[in-house]
Amino acid sequence: MSELASSPFFGITLTIVAYWVGVRAQKKTGLVVCNSMLITVALIIAVLTVFHIPYEDYYQGGSLINLFLGPATACMAVTVYAKMDLLKKYWLPVLAGCLAGTVTSIGSILVLSRLFGLDKDMTASLLPKSVTTPIATAVSEGHGGIVPITVAAVIVTGILGNLAAPFLVKLFRVKDPVAAGLGIGTCSHALGTAKALEMGETEGAMSGLAVGICGIFTALLALGFDLIL
Amino acid sequence: MTSNGQTHTIENGFCKKVVVELKILLQIGIVFGLYWVSQCIEAVLPFSFPASVISLLLLLALLVLKAVKVDHIREKADFLLGNLSFFFVPVSVSIVNYIDVIRDNAAPFLVICVVSTVLTFAAAAWAVRLTCRLLEKRKGAAE
Numbered sequence A: 001m002s003e004l005a006s007s008p009f010f011g012i013t014l015t016i017v018a019y020w021v022g023v024r025a026q027k028k029t030g031l032v033v034c035n036s037m038l039i040t041v042a043l044i045i046a047v048l049t050v051f052h053i054p055y056e057d058y059y060q061g062g063s064l065i066n067l068f069l070g071p072a073t074a075c076m077a078v079t080v081y082a083k084m085d086l087l088k089k090y091w092l093p094v095l096a097g098c099l100a101g102t103v104t105s106i107g108s109i110l111v112l113s114r115l116f117g118l119d120k121d122m123t124a125s126l127l128p129k130s131v132t133t134p135i136a137t138a139v140s141e142g143h144g145g146i147v148p149i150t151v152a153a154v155i156v157t158g159i160l161g162n163l164a165a166p167f168l169v170k171l172f173r174v175k176d177p178v179a180a181g182l183g184i185g186t187c188s189h190a191l192g193t194a195k196a197l198e199m200g201e202t203e204g205a206m207s208g209l210a211v212g213i214c215g216i217f218t219a220l221l222a223l224g225f226d227l228i229l
Numbered sequence B: 001m002t003s004n005g006q007t008h009t010i011e012n013g014f015c016k017k018v019v020v021e022l023k024i025l026l027q028i029g030i031v032f033g034l035y036w037v038s039q040c041i042e043a044v045l046p047f048s049f050p051a052s053v054i055s056l057l058l059l060l061a062l063l064v065l066k067a068v069k070v071d072h073i074r075e076k077a078d079f080l081l082g083n084l085s086f087f088f089v090p091v092s093v094s095i096v097n098y099i100d101v102i103r104d105n106a107a108p109f110l111v112i113c114v115v116s117t118v119l120t121f122a123a124a125a126w127a128v129r130l131t132c133r134l135l136e137k138r139k140g141a142a143e
Helices: A008-029 A036-050 A055-066 A069-082 A084-089 A091-115 A120-126 A133-142 A147-171 A177-199 A201-228 B002-044 B051-064 B070-082 B084-104 B106-142
Strands: none
Touching: A008 A036, A008 A055, A008 B084, A036 A055, A036 A147, A036 B084, A055 B084, A069 A084, A069 A133, A069 A201, A069 B002, A069 B051, A069 B070, A069 B084, A084 A091, A084 A201, A091 A120, A091 A177, A091 A201, A091 B106, A120 A147, A133 A147, A133 A201, A133 B051, A133 B084, A147 A177, A147 B084, A147 B106, A177 A201, A177 B084, A177 B106, A201 B051, B002 B051, B002 B070, B070 B084, B084 B106
16 A cells, blocks of 8 residues: 555645545535645545545655746746736735734734744744745745644635635724725735635726735745844 | 648647647646746745745746736636645644644644734734825825
């Protein structure tokens, strides 16, 4: 079994099947708790545990899927470019919102990490957690963070944002769809954007735009991480 | 004559198919090539700046300068962006290797995730609202 499981084709097939089940389950139930990512990851972990397949075997195929994360980030330029009209129209509010959000995210994580007495590695892993995975992991890795912890924090944040977005919009009485979409994209990247798209076209567009711009801002602000860590 | 014409259309149809397939291959080449160039830039830079962000900025610049058209990479970009969460799956599964670290830091981890997410949303949304209001005021004052 172990020789067979270490074939890259095993990992790729398992991931595609689990992802398909996850997406179907979310569509069928329509429940926010049935997040397709949660179901997919839980399913794969369950299969690996039940059949005693080490993660390294699964990763033979997984690493090939991983390879696409970077180029996928590059393609986010297409999303930003497609929203150039919106960006030109709202450039000041968009840049102000993304900057305020990025600074608040990094600032609040830094203060809370100090309060909890977390070590340098853990703090570096959490600092970029509000932005999209490829950027967050790259920033974390560049500053001595533990990449899988960053991924976990990014996913938890994304799911949280996805689940809480409609509630946050009501809680802070955000009526303007531009502000709502930008807030969602800033705090919970692509997973939040999926929810923003369900809420409306403007919300989705602004959220997608925020993901790209906040990713860039975070990478720029991260240049100063060595000074604060 | 007719048979000649027929072979012609068949050849044309075949050529079209080859062109479509080549097009997608070429799009993959453009996106992957761009990412490789970004990795080269990352290696040269004296500070730590992720290749993924360099490639994003590079592609955005090329699009704005019209050196690359969205049509040049549309199918590839749609494929990558449309399945974005799929590409996250393997890294997310790697969490099984770090269950202990997460368990030891579970409380701070969750508190930080929840608190910073709420604060970040509020800060971004309020900053947008404030800026919009200031712009309207200035516009109102100007008129």
